[in-house]
Amino acid sequence: MFLRVEIHYGGGIAINQQVLTGINGIAGEWGHNPLPWPQTEELPGQPCYCGKQGCIETFLSGPGMARDYQTNTGQTLSPPDIVALAETGDDTAKACLSRYTDRLARGLSSIINVLDPNVIVLGGGMSNIAQLYSQVPHLWEQYVFSDRVNTVLKPAKYGDSSGVRGAAWLWPI
Ligand SMILES: [Zn+2]
Structure with a gap:
């Protein structure tokens, strides 16, 4: 069976264009699992609004990327600005983006290990980062x-989205 998994970072998942809800109404709350294979400096992680700490969402949301950049540089930049700066060759922005892509690769690997899908489609604001699609598939290996x-x-x-939670830009950037 061809398996197309659509994930919206901010919550929501669709399998082969069908939005899942689940018996507990939490299908797709992948972002509230802990970040897989954490490195020492990623532990215990930031508090999440869900009450836990170090959730995937605290790393992979727009605010999560901005926080990572600020922690490592002391400067406040939005994710689009960080990405634009990385494209100019700025080392700190490139390092932030590479931490981000590696974390996304780890997060998605746990989904691949469970479902082994043909395609993973990313939605949400952070899915607009073009570099993810060239780098993450190498990193997740x-x-x-x-x-x-x-x-x-x-x-x-x-027009390609299954309408998971309205297909909005759920993680504001
Ligand atoms: Zn959480």
């Missing part, structure tokens, strides 16, 4: 339980 990962990562396009 070291985390996924397989020597070969054929899963394709792509952004949700306008």
Whole structure:
């Protein structure tokens, strides 16, 4: 069976265009799992509004990327500005983006290990970062339980979304 998994960072998941709800109404709350394979400096992680600490969302949301940049540079920049700065070759912005892509690769690897989908489609504001699609599929190879990962990562396009939670830019940037 061809499996297309659409994930909206801010919550919500659709399998083959069908939005899942779940018996507990929490399907797609992937962002409230802990970040997989955490590094020492990622522990215990920031408090999350859900009451836990170090949730995936606290790293991969727009505010999470901005916080990471501020922690490492002392400067406040929005994610689009961080990405734009990285594209100019700025080392601190590039390092922030590479931490982000590695964290996303780890987070998505746990989904691949469970579902082994053909395609993962990302929605939400942070899914607009073009570099994710060239870098994350290389990075997740070291985390996924397989020597070969054929899963394709792509952004949700306008009209291509299953309407998970309105397909809005759920993680404001
Ligand atoms: Zn949480």
